Amino acid sequence: MRIHDLQVNHRTTPLGYKLSTLYFSWKAEGQGKRILQKKICIFEALTGFLLYDSGWVEAGNGTGMAIQLELAPRSRYTWEVMVLSDEGETGKSPRAWFETGKMDEPWAGKWIGAPAGMHAVWMKKSFIVEKKVQSARLYICGLGLYEVYLGENKVGDEYLMPGYYSYDLTTEYQTLDLTSVIKSGKNELKILLGNGWYKGRFVFDGVYWNIYGDQLKLLLEIHLEFEDGTKKVLGSGLDFEGETTPIGLNSIYDGEEQDYTQLPQKVKLCLTEGPLAPLTERTSAPLERVETIVPKTVLHHEGEIVLDFGEMITGWVEFFCHAPKGTRVTLQYGELLQDGMFYRDNLRTAKAAFSYVSDGHSRKVRPHFTYYGFRYVKIEGMSKIKKEDFVAWRLMSLCPRTGCIKTGNAKVNRLLDNVYASLQCNFLDIPTDCPQRDERMGWTGDIAIFGDSAMLQVDCAGFMEHYLEQLRLEQQKLGGSVPFFVPRPKLDDQKANPFLKSHGACTWGDVATLLPWTLYQHYRDETQLRQFYPIMKDWTGYVKGRAQKNAIPWLWQQDMQLGDWLALDQGDAQSPMGKTDTGFIASAYYYQSTEICGKAARVLGLEQEAAQWEEDARRIREAFQKTFLDDQGKLSIPETQTSYAILLSFQLYRPGQVQPAIDRLKELIESNDRHLNTGFVGTPLLCQVLSKYGAHDLACELFMQETYPSWLYEVNLGAVSIWERWNSLNPDGHISGIGMNSMNHYAYGSIIAWVYRWICGFQEDVPEENRLSIRPMPCTALGFAEGEMTAPWGTYRSSWKIRENKEVEYQVHIPFNGKGRVVISGLEEKILEAGDYIFVVRQ
Numbered sequence: 111m112r113i114h115d116l117q118v119n120h121r122t123t124p125l126g127y128k129l130s131t132l133y134f135s136w137k138a139e140g141q142g143k144r145i146l147q148k149k150i151c152i153f154e155a156l157t158g159f160l161l162y163d164s165g166w167v168e169a170g171n172g173t174g175m176a177i178q179l180e181l182a183p184r185s186r187y188t189w190e191v192m193v194l195s196d197e198g199e200t201g202k203s204p205r206a207w208f209e210t211g212k213m214d215e216p217w218a219g220k221w222i223g224a225p226a227g228m229h230a231v232w233m234k235k236s237f238i239v240e241k242k243v244q245s246a247r248l249y250i251c252g253l254g255l256y257e258v259y260l261g262e263n264k265v266g267d268e269y270l271m272p273g274y275y276s277y278d279l280t281t282e283y284q285t286l287d288l289t290s291v292i293k294s295g296k297n298e299l300k301i302l303l304g305n306g307w308y309k310g311r312f313v314f315d316g317v318y319w320n321i322y323g324d325q326l327k328l329l330l331e332i333h334l335e336f337e338d339g340t341k342k343v344l345g346s347g348l349d350f351e352g353e354t355t356p357i358g359l360n361s362i363y364d365g366e367e368q369d370y371t372q373l374p375q376k377v378k379l380c381l382t383e384g385p386l387a388p389l390t391e392r393t394s395a396p397l398e399r400v401e402t403i404v405p406k407t408v409l410h411h412e413g414e415i416v417l418d419f420g421e422m423i424t425g426w427v428e429f430f431c432h433a434p435k436g437t438r439v440t441l442q443y444g445e446l447l448q449d450g451m452f453y454r455d456n457l458r459t460a461k462a463a464f465s466y467v468s469d470g471h472s473r474k475v476r477p478h479f480t481y482y483g484f485r486y487v488k489i490e491g492m493s494k495i496k497k498e499d500f501v502a503w504r505l506m507s508l509c510p511r512t513g514c515i516k517t518g519n520a521k522v523n524r525l526l527d528n529v530y531a532s533l534q535c536n537f538l539d540i541p542t543d544c545p546q547r548d549e550r551m552g553w554t555g556d557i558a559i560f561g562d563s564a565m566l567q568v569d570c571a572g573f574m575e576h577y578l579e580q581l582r583l584e585q586q587k588l589g590g591s592v593p594f595f596v597p598r599p600k601l602d603d604q605k606a607n608p609f610l611k612s613h614g615a616c617t618w619g620d621v622a623t624l625l626p627w628t629l630y631q632h633y634r635d636e637t638q639l640r641q642f643y644p645i646m647k648d649w650t651g652y653v654k655g656r657a658q659k660n661a662i663p664w665l666w667q668q669d670m671q672l673g674d675w676l677a678l679d680q681g682d683a684q685s686p687m688g689k690t691d692t693g694f695i696a697s698a699y700y701y702q703s704t705e706i707c708g709k710a711a712r713v714l715g716l717e718q719e720a721a722q723w724e725e726d727a728r729r730i731r732e733a734f735q736k737t738f739l740d741d742q743g744k745l746s747i748p749e750t751q752t753s754y755a756i757l758l759s760f761q762l763y764r765p766g767q768v769q770p771a772i773d774r775l776k777e778l779i780e781s782n783d784r785h786l787n788t789g790f791v792g793t794p795l796l797c798q799v800l801s802k803y804g805a806h807d808l809a810c811e812l813f814m815q816e817t818y819p820s821w822l823y824e825v826n827l828g829a830v831s832i833w834e835r836w837n838s839l840n841p842d843g844h845i846s847g848i849g850m851n852s853m854n855h856y857a858y859g860s861i862i863a864w865v866y867r868w869i870c871g872f873q874e875d876v877p878e879e880n881r882l883s884i885r886p887m888p889c890t891a892l893g894f895a896e897g898e899m900t901a902p903w904g905t906y907r908s909s910w911k912i913r914e915n916k917e918v919e920y921q922v923h924i925p926f927n928g929k930g931r932v933v934i935s936g937l938e939e940k941i942l943e944a945g946d947y948i949f950v951v952r953q
């Protein structure tokens with residue numbers, strides 16, 4: 111038996127994380143079919159002392175266990191798990207560990223600051239280590255962003271620390287293990303600080319600096335434990351020395367300037383106030399360089415030198431520079447070429463640039479306190495370009511890949527890769543809308559509709575916890591309502607864009623129910639659901655309050671809504687507002703969120719609350735049907751593809767009136783030349799309802815459509831990521847506009863959930879432990895499809911191929927400890943246990 115992938119709170123060996131609850135999970139593979147019993151032991155790492163033994167317990171899901179345990183600060187624990195299979199086989203995992211941060215311990219270090227207005231600074235201190243070190247930890251928070259060095263070497267693999275969070279509401283610090291890098295004798299600890307989200311230019315529609323503070327500041331403590339059992343603590347204070355750095359102006363949007371001809375100057379540091387927001391352990395997933403990419407080609411066109419990396423990347427370029435003193439090298443980052451030339455007007459005010467002035471020494475150069483979303487990099491100031499001198503770093507929060515799909519169609523495969531590319535490019539500490547222009551914010555609607563698609567491709571339960579923690583903090587400031595983006599920068603500017611002041615719109619706000627519930631469906635962790643239930647409940651309660659003020663109570667028809675954002679059905683492709691009635695959308699989502707709260711309450715055993723939610727849902731449904739449906743089940747509002755997609759997806763039709771709804775949806779698609787015209791709301795639902803309600807062929811047709819508007823239209827135009835708009839580029843390859851037009855938005859990539867759920871057929875069966883339905887539905891034009899998706903207990907595979915004699919061969923793999931309800935057209939439904947199965951059906 112092999113037991114692996116041990117995680118605590120969905121993180122592998124978490125060091126210094128906030129651990130308000132504890133959930134242990136793992137994966138197992140054995141010879142039998144399933145796990146009958148499980149047992150967890152937790153030890154004090156140092157002494158090996160057994161702190162907790164669950165004893166053998168009934169397996170439940172067999173691959174997770176919530177445990178209550180009092181933890182001590184700055185302590186490492188090890189743990190192991192044992193399982194017993196139905197064949198009597200037992201297995202024991204290797205030991206994994208987790209370690210707490212400072213918890214409630216007071217800090218010995220003091221906040222120290224640089225003079226206001228500085229954009230970057232070194233804060234340094236040398237210290238002597240006289241004895242053999244057993245363990246060394248650094249607890250640290252640097253604002254805005256920081257990197258840690260010991261001597262010349264950077265410590266740890268993370269970048270852009272402490273990451274992006276609601277700096278006015280929390281102050282997350284990190285824990286770094288210094289044990290293997292600290293030397294006996296003299297050590298020079300150096301912290302490099304820059305602006306970042308905290309004080310660099312950020313937020314669209316204006317020029318805003320210092321959103322959270324105007325001073326670079328640092329708090330740290332080093333805890334040394336020596337082999338002789340003694341301990342020593344070093345904290346930040348006035349004995350730290352400040353020094354200027356070659357880094358000048360830097361910000362997330364504009365990039366970074368470096369000038370190595372400037373000689374280092376001393377900087378007077380002072381003791382300073384820490385942020386008002388409480389200090390707490392980190393919740394963010396590690397943000398690391400996950401890949402390096404060399405340029406595919408160097409383009410020379412009309413005097414321009416442009417590197418083409420051939421794919422979309424979020425991160426930066428590192429290059430080797432050996433230019434004479436005083437040479438200025440500049441890099442500009444962009445997503446597109448236009449007429450063969452470098453282009454970046456769609457980045458709006460974000461300069462997305464980098465400049466370097468050489469001191470004549472050769473060195474590798476990279477930015478530290480910014481990032482870019484790019485495929486192309488224009489270079490100035492270097493006459494001879496050697497491709498090998500440049501390498502792009504892909505930066506991303508660690509979310510291991512857990513699912514993938516391949517089909518027999520190259521364009522579709524490109525599309526699927528593009529969805530993954532946009533996911534990778536936008537999972538940078540928080541889920542962002544886009545990685546390139548003056549935005550890059552945690553827009554709630556985008557991840558509300560892409561959450562399921564994300565979780566089908568990567569393990570992001572830990573990553574999302576960070577986002578939902580910020581969401582909770584922001585929500586508490588808004589009486590249950592949810593902002594348009596999380597974190598929500600608060601600007602003292604009357605003229606600031608209204609999105610910064612307003613909040614509480616449907617679909618965007620419904621992230622509060624959709625994201626936690628989708629997490630539960632994927633990871634089946636009740637502890638996490640319980641942790642986020644207050645977010646769900648408060649949002650839905652807020653909407654209920656709004657609906658009670660509506661002319662028709664139980665519907666939500668007033669308030670500013672974004673509706674079916676970017677839909678094409680109102681006839682003006684440049685206008686972002688779709689045609690679907692926004693009161694209809696908001697009321698439907700109110701119903702959906704209420705239903706989800708009811709289901710969550712049932713899972714959590716909150717029976718009375720569940721009954722109340724269910725009663726609310728019944729009343730919303732009644733009012734909805736009365737207001738929006740005629741006696742024949744036709745919608746009484748202007749009909750759109752999105753409105754029927756919602757009606758069907760949320761099952762808001764009256765009993766017996768499914769068929770008129772699906773027929774009408776089909777007609778609307780037909781009368782639109784068999785093309786979609788949906789926006790953010792309708793697009794994730796459209797193909798799913800068609801496949802669900804007997805129009806799978808039409809779903810496949812929309813999916814395979816190559817003319818505008820469609821997913822493959824962008825593939826045909828050379829897209830390497832998912833565009834924000836259906837018409838981001840015109841058929842001649844020219845950009846359609848620059849006001850709001852990114853080439854790297856994952857929202858429309860939500861079609862990938864349909865490919866997983868209908869083409870490969872992976873459907874969740876939430877109430878049943880360890881079971882998935884596998885209901886593959888071939889799309890003949892694809893030839894074949896092979897997919898895998900990972901449930902908490904293991905990886906399922908499902909594939910089909912059309913054989914020449916018109917037979918369809920299906921293959922299904924059900925992992926150890928899992929079950930599958932296999933539903934294949936032409937065969938009897940079966941519930942199968944772990945194993946590999948082949949079925950052949952004549953079409």
Ligand code: BGC
Nearest residue numbers: 543544549553555556672850
């Ligand atoms: C963002 C979106 C977002 C939308 C809502 C845009 O600027 O990039 O993805 O959801 O605004 O207004």
